[in-house]
Amino acid sequence: MNELWIKLGLQGKRALIVHHDDLGLSHAQNRAYRELGFPTGSVMMMGCCVGEVSGPDLGVHLTLTSGQDSMQLHPLSPGSSLRNPQGLFWRTLEDAWPRLAAAEVEAELRAQIEAALRAFDVTHLDSHMGALLRPDLAEIYVRLAGEYRLPALIPGNLDDVRLPPDFLAALQALRERSALPQVTVVDGYGVPPQQRREWYLQALSGLGPGVYQLIHHAACADAEGQSLGDWQGRKADLEALKDPEVRRVIGEFELLTWREVREVWRGAV
Template identity: 35%
Template sequence: MKRKMTVLWSLVLSCSFLPLVQAENKKPAEKRYVIIHADDAGMSHSVNLATIEGMQKGIVSSASIMVPCPWFKEFAAYAKQNPEQDFGIHLTLNSEWKNYRWGPVASRDQVPSLLDEENYLWDNVGQVMQHVNVKDAEKELRAQIERARKFGVPLSHLDTHMGAVVSRPDLLEMYVNLGIEYQLPVLFVNNLDPKKYGVIAEKGKQLKEVLEKNGLPVLDELVQFYGEPDYEKRKQAYLEKIRELKPGVTQIIIHCGFNNQELQNITHSSSRRDGDRRVFTDPAVIKEVKDLGIEVITWKEFHEMAKQKLAQAE
C-alpha cells in the first residue's frame, strides 16, 4: 500500500488478572466489545458499495466518510436514508493517491497551508506535519463536518484519515476540542507508550481526562491489519486478532472495497480491501465472533456507555 501510515494508536491498555485459586472465587470475565469500523467511505463508488454491503450483510458496525472525496455525495445519501446505522467523519488533511486526488472542502484561499504545489491536499502525513497551520486545519475540518451535516449525515463520531489529525500535539488538541464542541466522540486510544510517541503520548494523557470529563469515550485498544493479500490467510489473521481481544472496547479498522477496475485504477490495495469486505460478511467469521461472546457495538452505543459511566461517577 502506498500509504506511509503514521499510526499513533498501536500500543494499548494492557489488562491483567489475579490468579484464580479456587473455582468458587472465580470472578466473571470483563466483557469484550468490538467496533468493526470501515474507513474511507466516500472515497470511490467501489468503496461505497462494499462498505454498504459490510454494514447490511455483515458485522461492520460503523463507518466514517471522507467528505472531500468525489464519491462523498453518494454515501451521504445512503447515510441520510439509514439513520439507524453508525456514521462518522474521516477527517481528512491529505490526499495520498498518485492520480486520484482531492482538495479541501473549505475555499482554497482560506486554507493555503493545506495545499501542495498542485493545489491538492498534501500527499502524506509527514508533509501535513511540516506544512499545515493548525488554524487552517481547523477551518477545513469544521468545513468537512458542516458539509456532512448539510447533506443530512447523522453523525456519531470523528476520526482521522491516516492519523494526520493526531500527528502533532496542536492538531491533536484541536481535534479533541472539535469533538467536545460538537459532542461527538473522537477516535482516541488509552495509554500510548511515551517511549514510542513522546510528546503525543504526554498530550494524549492530558486530553484523555478532558474527554472523559465531557462524557466522551476512549478506546482500550485499536487493531489494524494491512498485510496479507491472500484471502484465506487474511481471514485467519483477523480471526487470530479477534480471539486475542482483551476486555474492554476495541476498534478493528478495516477498508472495504470490490476488486474491480475502478478501485484497481486508484490503488494497488484493491485486493486487500476486497478481502476485508469478504471477511466481515463471511458467515464463519460472524459465527466465531458470536461464539466467543464478543459484543459488536457502534460508536453511538460506545458514547452512551461513556455518558452512563460519567453519570454514575457524579
C-alpha cells in the same frame, strides 16, 4: 474500565465496533459497506461518492492527507498550508505535519464536520491516517468534539501507533484529561492481503475483555476499486469480513455502534 463502558453494561465483556473507513471515496468502497451490513463507518466529505452514502452509524473521517497519489482529494476550505503544489491534500504525514497551520486545519475540520451535519446524522469523529495526532492538532480535534458534542476516537493503545517520540507523552496526557471514550484500535491495514483472513481470526480471538474498534477498508475489486494502489488489501478485507469463520469470531463479541456510545456519552459530559 472507563465509566462510560460501565454505563453501557460492558464491564467484563468484549465489545467490538466494526468500523468501515474511507466511505464516500469510491462507489467500490460504498458498495462494500452495503454488502457487509455492519452499520458503522466514517465518510470522507471531499470524496466523489459522498452523496450515495447512507447508514445508521456514520461519522466524519476527518482528512488532511491523501495517502496515495491516486486519491485526488481537495480540501473544502481555502487554507494554503493544506495543499500541495497541485492543490490537493499532502500525500503523507511526513509531507503534511511540518506544513500544516493549526488555524487553517481548524477551519478545514469545521468545514468537513459542517458538510457532514448537512448530509446525515453524525455519530462520531475520527482521523484519516492519524493526521490529527500531531499534539496541537489533537487539541483542536478534542475541542471540536466537545463543541459539536460528538465522541472522537483517540486510540487507547497509542503505544502501538507509530508516532514521533515527542508526540506520545502529549497525546497520552490529552487523552487522559479528555472525556473521550477509551477505545483500543485493532487495525490490520499493514498485513499482507494473502494473510488478512488469518490475521482477523488470530487478532480477534486473542482479545480479552475491553472495548475495541476493528478498522477495515473493504472495497469491491471492480475496475474502479482497482484504481487505488492498495486495492488488493481492500479486497482482502471484504473477503475476510464475508468469511463464515471470521463472522463467527466477530459474533462472539458484544457488537457496539458509535450511535449507542454517542447517546450515553452526551449524557455524561
